[in-house]
Structures are given as structure tokens and as C-alpha cells.
Amino acid sequence: MLVGGTRPEAVKLAPVAEAMLTRGRMCPVLVASGQHESMFEQALDAFALRPNVRLRIERPTGSQPELLGELVRVLDRQLVQRNxxxxxxxxxxxTALATALTAFWRKVPVAHIEAGLRSHDLHAPFPEEANRKLLAQISSLHLAPTKRAVENLQAEGITGPNVVLTGNTVVDAVLSIAGRPMTYSDSRLAAVENRVRSKQNRLMLVTVHRRESWGQPLAGILAGLRNVLERHKDVEVVLPVHPNPDVRKQIMAGVSGVDRVHLTAPLNYIEFCRLLSIAQLVASDSGGVQEEAPSFGVPVLVLRDVTERMEAVEAGCSTLVGTDPRAIADHASRLLNKPPLPPENRPVNPFGDGLAAYRTEHAIASLLGLKSADSTAPPMLRTAAAGGE
Known part of the structure; x- marks a missing residue:
């Protein structure tokens, strides 16, 4: 049973479901938790997948304790029914924490994809850093995306054959999606792409959604974007707006009506990958974007003070800039004033090689004692590609 409820979960679980279907020794049941219902299913659409189960949860207040309690309630019923x-x-x-807790209580083994990420600050990102540490204590199989993630687990006393270096499945996802034919749902984006490809303008893609970015940090980010546009008259910004009403209200107040800013509804994954592939620069507080952008050689400004993905910073793929408007504008200008690197000179994506889903499938099958006519393990991930030395 593969359980997810947000867009990044859909993107990173989809390649694993596909690998399971291809190998044929496990039958994946995709469960949509309802945390971000429309965004989860929209992301799965890019892989021609649909949830096998859609959970219905009640969220009158929208609080995190309410969400956790509701998820545990409905997930427990599914575990009892499906075993x-x-x-x-x-x-x-x-969703990940509620699912793992419920499975642990029911004595069902838990496989944790993207195990071992750490910012070493319980308040940033909040509450994700605490969620990761709790998940590590109750998971049976730890599927680590990088060498550093393995080392983080080892430092917490989690070692042995059930810690497996796989790479990150988001690299599998973005490589499988890139270059697919598509039509934008918003005609403005087709016009943006035409201007970028004809070298009339350049694209800066921006995403902001993390809880710790709300309020004053987001105000700083929006001020920084306005400053970038004032300095660079050939730059256009595309900013998909997160559905959270408070985030949407603040973004609309901060940049709605600003020339060359295109605010859109959440993009489907094919559209997002297409824009990412033609961008000259990305600014984001998203972890997934830090992992995806290096596959296209697009530099990332990380709109946070800390990141659990330092591999990208050390490889020269990302820069930590925080939310100060001047820092955002200065770092953006530095990158925009440099010509893009040719493909042969770009840093290698430190998060994987496109085979993480097959390593994940093999590790899960091995834990369950499954064999097949072809049980050969995928090649090991090179440590250089895994964020090693």
C-alpha cells in the first residue's frame, strides 16, 4: 500500500508504483489520503496513474492536530480492511507520519522513501523536521536518497541492511516527464514559452508554499521579486499560487498587477517540468524543486535559511538566500548576469541517476522475501551522484 496526500508525494511515489507494476512481483495499491486531494491526483495524472483508494477526511479548522487525527482514523480502517x-x-x-504511526500500531512494516533528510533544526522546516525524525524510529526499511542521508541515519543509531541508498525517485520522475508533448492549460504560459525560446525574454520560475514562509518571510520574498523585475526588464516571473487561502491572499496583495508577473493556478507536473526546463533561474522554498532543477542545469535560489538538501548547495546547483529582499535580488542578479552553462559543464544532479525507483522496488521485495525470474538488483548508486565526496 503506497499512501500519499500532497503533490511531491505523488511525484515521488509514482515511479515506485510504475516499477512495481513493471516487475510484477508486488501489486501496488495507491491511496490518496485527502490532505491536498486535487493536487495529489493532478500530479498522478502526469504518469497516467489514478488512486485505487480515495480517503475522505473532515477538516473544519484546517489545523495540523485535526489533520493527523482524521488521517489516523481513516487509515486505520483501511489497514484493517486490506491487511x-x-x-x-x-x-x-x-500523511506520511499518520500512515506510519497507524501501520506501526497495526504491526505492518513501513518503508520510508526519502529517509534520512535532516536540517538539524526542529523549527525549520516546521513540522517536517520532527516528522522525519519520528518516521525514522518506526520504519522497517529506510530508503535514503543520498550518502549524507545514510550518514544522518547512522548518527541516530539506525544502521544495517535495512538502510538502503537508492537515490531520489524525483529524478526518475522528472527524466521520464521531460520532453513529453503537452498543451498548457493557461494560454499565457504558451506565450511566455514562445518569448523565452525566441530569446525576447528570460524566465524566472518561483514557488512558495512552506508554512514557515507565511507572513513576514513571504512579504520579503515578494519584495525581492519586485526588485529583480525592476533590475532586469527582460525577465518574466511565473508563480503558481498555492491553494492555501492565506498564502493566496498575501501573494495577490504583494505582486498581483505587477508587470511581467504571471500568477497561475497550481500547475500539473508536465507543465511544471516544461517551464522548469526553459527557466534561467528558479527561486523556491520547495525541497523537490532543489532536486529537480539540477537535471535541467537550472540554478536554484533556496528561499529558506536552512536546507536539508545541502548536497545541491555543495555541488553548485543551489544557493541559500533566505527571505531578505536585498539578498534575493542580489543573488538573482548575479545568476542572471552570467551566461547559462553549456550542458557538458553543468554540475551532475547530486540526487540520483534515474534508477531510484527500481532500487526501491528491489529493496522492498527483498524485505518481503520475494523472488522473481529476474531478481537481479539494479546497479548501485555512485556516491558522487549520491551527494558523496
């Missing part, structure tokens, strides 16, 4: 051999969760969301 899965293993539960697979991804990342550090409330």
Missing part, C-alpha cells in the same frame, strides 16, 4: 504486506510512505508530511 497490506507493507506500507510505503514518502517524505515528511502529516
Amino acid at each position: 497490506p504486506s507493507i506500507v510505503v510512505v514518502q517524505g515528511d508530511t502529516t
Whole structure:
């Protein structure tokens, strides 16, 4: 049973479901938790996948304790009904934590994709850092995306054959999606792409959604974007607006009506990958974007003070800039004033090689004692590609 509820979970679980279907020794049951219902299913659409189960939860207040309690209630019912051999969760969301807790209580093994990420600050990101540490204590199989993630687990006393270096499945996802034919749902984006490809303008793609970015930090980010546009008259900004009403209200107040800013509804994953592939620069507080952008050689400004993905910073793929408007504008200008690197000179994506889903499938099958006519393990991930030395 693969359980997710947010867009990043859908993107990172989809390649694993596909690998399971291809190998044929496990039958994946995709469960949509309802945390971000429309965004989860929209992301799965890019892989021609649909949830096998859609959970219905009640969220009158929208609080995190309410969400956790509701998820545990409905997930427990599913575990009793389906009695899965293993539960697979991804990342550090409330869905992942609720699923793992419920499975642990029901004595169902938990496989944790993207295990071992750490910012070493319980308040940033909040509550994700605490979620990750809790997940590590109750998971049976730790699927680590990088060498540093393995080392983080080892430092917490989590060692042995059930810690497996896989790479990050988001690299599998973005490589499988890139270059697919598509039509934008918003005609403004087709016009943006035409201007970028004809070298009339350049694209800066921006995403902001983290809880710790709300309020004053987001105000700083928006001020920084306005400053970038004042300095660079050939730059256009595309900013998909998160559905949270408070985030939407603040973004609309901060940049709605500003020339060359295109505010859109959340993009489907194919559209997002297409824009990412033609961008000259990305500014984001998202962890997934830090992992995806290096596959296209697009530099990332990380709109946070800390990141659990230092591999990208050390590889020269990302820069930590925080939310200060001047720092955002200065770092953006530095990158915009440099010509893009040719493909042969770009840093290698430190998060994987596109085979993480097959390593994940093999590790789960091995934990369950499954064999097949072809049980050959995928090649090991090179440590250089895994964020090693």
C-alpha cells in the first residue's frame, strides 16, 4: 500500500508504483489520503496513474492536530480492511507520519522513501523536521536518497541492511516527464514559452508554499521579486499560487498587477517540468524543486535559511538566500548576469541517476522475501551522484 496526500508525494511515489507494476512481483495499491486531494491526483495524472483508494477526511479548522487525527482514523480502517504486506510512505508530511504511526500500531512494516533528510533544526522546516525524525524510529526499511542521508541515519543509531541508498525517485520522475508533448492549460504560459525560446525574454520560475514562509518571510520574498523585475526588464516571473487561502491572499496583495508577473493556478507536473526546463533561474522554498532543477542545469535560489538538501548547495546547483529582499535580488542578479552553462559543464544532479525507483522496488521485495525470474538488483548508486565526496 503506497499512501500519499500532497503533490511531491505523488511525484515521488509514482515511479515506485510504475516499477512495481513493471516487475510484477508486488501489486501496488495507491491511496490518496485527502490532505491536498486535487493536487495529489493532478500530479498522478502526469504518469497516467489514478488512486485505487480515495480517503475522505473532515477538516473544519484546517489545523495540523485535526489533520493527523482524521488521517489516523481513516487509515486505520483501511489497514484493517486490506491487511497490506507493507506500507510505503514518502517524505515528511502529516500523511506520511499518520500512515506510519497507524501501520506501526497495526504491526505492518513501513518503508520510508526519502529517509534520512535532516536540517538539524526542529523549527525549520516546521513540522517536517520532527516528522522525519519520528518516521525514522518506526520504519522497517529506510530508503535514503543520498550518502549524507545514510550518514544522518547512522548518527541516530539506525544502521544495517535495512538502510538502503537508492537515490531520489524525483529524478526518475522528472527524466521520464521531460520532453513529453503537452498543451498548457493557461494560454499565457504558451506565450511566455514562445518569448523565452525566441530569446525576447528570460524566465524566472518561483514557488512558495512552506508554512514557515507565511507572513513576514513571504512579504520579503515578494519584495525581492519586485526588485529583480525592476533590475532586469527582460525577465518574466511565473508563480503558481498555492491553494492555501492565506498564502493566496498575501501573494495577490504583494505582486498581483505587477508587470511581467504571471500568477497561475497550481500547475500539473508536465507543465511544471516544461517551464522548469526553459527557466534561467528558479527561486523556491520547495525541497523537490532543489532536486529537480539540477537535471535541467537550472540554478536554484533556496528561499529558506536552512536546507536539508545541502548536497545541491555543495555541488553548485543551489544557493541559500533566505527571505531578505536585498539578498534575493542580489543573488538573482548575479545568476542572471552570467551566461547559462553549456550542458557538458553543468554540475551532475547530486540526487540520483534515474534508477531510484527500481532500487526501491528491489529493496522492498527483498524485505518481503520475494523472488522473481529476474531478481537481479539494479546497479548501485555512485556516491558522487549520491551527494558523496
